[in-house]
Amino acid sequence: ISFGWSSVKIDMSAAKRDPRPIIPFGLSAFAASLFALGLALGTTIAVGMLFIIQMKVILTNKTSIESWIEEKAKDRIQYYQTGETFIFPYDMGSKWKNFKQVFTWSGIPEGDGLDWPVRDGCHQYSLTIEQLKQKADKRVRSVRYRAVEDYSGVCCPVTKGIKTFFTTPCTEEPRIALSKGDLILATRGLKHWMYGEKIHDSAADGGIRERGWFPRKCVEKCQYDSETDQPVDGEKKNR
Incomplete structure (x- = not known):
């Protein structure tokens, strides 16, 4: 190879004999690779479980605390045999309707942070009234x-x-x-x-x-x- 007045000779015989580069892979490198693989798998599983939990919350319009309130409401009604039916106010009755409340074309979920769409037959304070009933029942x-x-x-x-x-x-x-x-x-x-x-x-x-x-x-x-x-x-x- 010539560069102006200078010329350089490169011996390519070694590359022809063994074209594959030699990469050292000892015990420490193997342990580090296993550790990195474990971290990657753990992160993937954790994020995947979090995704499933969040999608469940979105499709039901119900957080874990609200699910607990609903479960206690059913127990209270069954215990006292009141004959009433508790309807969770923010579940629109359809997973697709619940999904559309969060994922909109504008990118802004429905509601203003204070008032949210509720199911027919319910109002903004239906859940609050049920919580007050549960607190009174707990005292009794x-x-x-x-x-x-x-x-x-x-x-x-x-x-x-x-x-x-x-x-x-x-x-x-x-x-x-x-x-x-x-x-x-x-x-x-x-x-x-x-x-x-x-x-x-x-x-x-x-x-x-x-x-x-x-x-x-x-x-x-x-x-x-x-x-x-x-x-x-x-x-x-x-x-």
């Missing part, structure tokens, strides 16, 4: 307990037993500290934990509501409370 079916042990309110109490320590509720809901003699209205519970509201003197505490989880072994049921002498909602559920 709550059970009164009295604290027999002090509890500091820590997330994983070591002094309350191994089972209590390892079965702490995996939730962002708070824990409430208890002192011996405190009264609590329990609304739901697990095998070793309960959730409820501490009963305060409204005049002395300014009407502050203190709700959260506490160990079941720290309380005992008030036997004299005949009006709410029934099992706690979810008491038989185990972790």
